[in-house]
Amino acid sequence: MATITGPLTDDAKNTVVDALQGALVDLIDLTLVAKQFHWNLIGSHFRPIHLQLDELVSIAREHADTVAERVVALGANPDGRAATVARDTKLQQPEGGWQEDGKVVAAITEILSGISKRMYERIEATDEPDPVSQDLLIAVAKEIDKQHWMFQAQR
Template sequence: MTIISSPLGEAESKLAGEALQGTLVELIDISLVAKQYHWNLVGPRFRSLHLQLDEIVAISRAHADTVAERSVAVGVNPDGRAQTVASVHGPGTGAAGWVADKAVVQGMVRILRASGGRLRERISALSEADPVSQDVLIAVARDLDKQAWMFEAQAADAG
């Protein structure tokens, strides 16, 4: 049953829907991992990282909403259910128990850089099919790249 029509052709709508769905799942996963780290973080950089993790959660949730709404606008149902996120990313993207600040920084850099790489592939795939959805993903990539840089700067040895 199709309730919302797409402004795109069938092939373009399918491509955009897949790119948006992949991004939606990643954003939900990032927000969950960041909250897990946020609750279990220990170490000398606790306060600054605790606050930065909340920023990641807020950014991820805001972009997830935009991505899901764009998906609906192109006639594709978004799926942000826990079972969908778990089936795509599976367990192990965060840590259970106390996590040292250094491990949090390394984990977030790894997660954000990997996500950025997948986002760039989706952005490239949408250049012809749907520049509007591409623009949504570019905004996500910009914010995640900025957060990755900020985490990475905390791990740098300037000496």
Template sequence: MAMVKSPLGDAAQKITGETLQGALVDLLDLSLVGKQAHWNITGRHFKQVHEHLDEVVDLARQYADTVAERAVAIGVNPDGRVRTLADRTANPQLDAGYITDDKVVAAITDVLAQIITRFRERIAATEDADPVTQDLFIGLTAELEKQHWMFSVQH
């Protein structure tokens, strides 16, 4: 069995691996919450919000892959299994069924705000442990904050 030797020391690898795993859970769950809203949205602003949700889903999926690959690059196995997501997500979940566009906008704004808070914590946690991962988190947080802004102004 091949193993990836980490370029980080044990302590830095542990801290960075934990932050990457938390980020992976956040991003995979965001993509699922976004798709759930995308499929079930109703209301006057359906088309605009429906299409905007796809932007968030695409962003989350792209960065989930980047985060997972970074974990492997430092010798940590990412865990994106459904059970792991269900057990570890901190994101609020949408109700089942149709959801009006105003409730979708409010919910996605809230989910993004919570994820951004955790990403800012990850930025701080990786400052000394792994500046490369910190840089990844900084870029991703900027994109999440942009999406948060775009949703928040639709209230």
């Protein structure tokens, strides 16, 4: 069986893959949480928030794929399985049932704030061992920060 090798030393690879795997879990669960809110949203601001949640899902899915492919390029295996995401997520999970629009905006704002903080930690961790992965994480942080601002502005 063929194996994929990457350009980093084992120590650098371990550091970078840990950072990327954490980002992958954040992004996958962000898509799930945002869709859960999207499907159960109610309130007078339903339409714009409903559409904004779809935009957020698209951004998170695109970045999740890029992050996972970077893990593979480094010679490791990304893990986006449901059990892994459920075990490792740091995201606040929505309650069941209808979700009032103001509460959704507040919850998504908090979720994005947490993801942003963790992305900056990952950016710092990958500075020395892999500027390429760091650049990828910077792009993710840029989008997360923009979405955070856009949701926060609605509070």
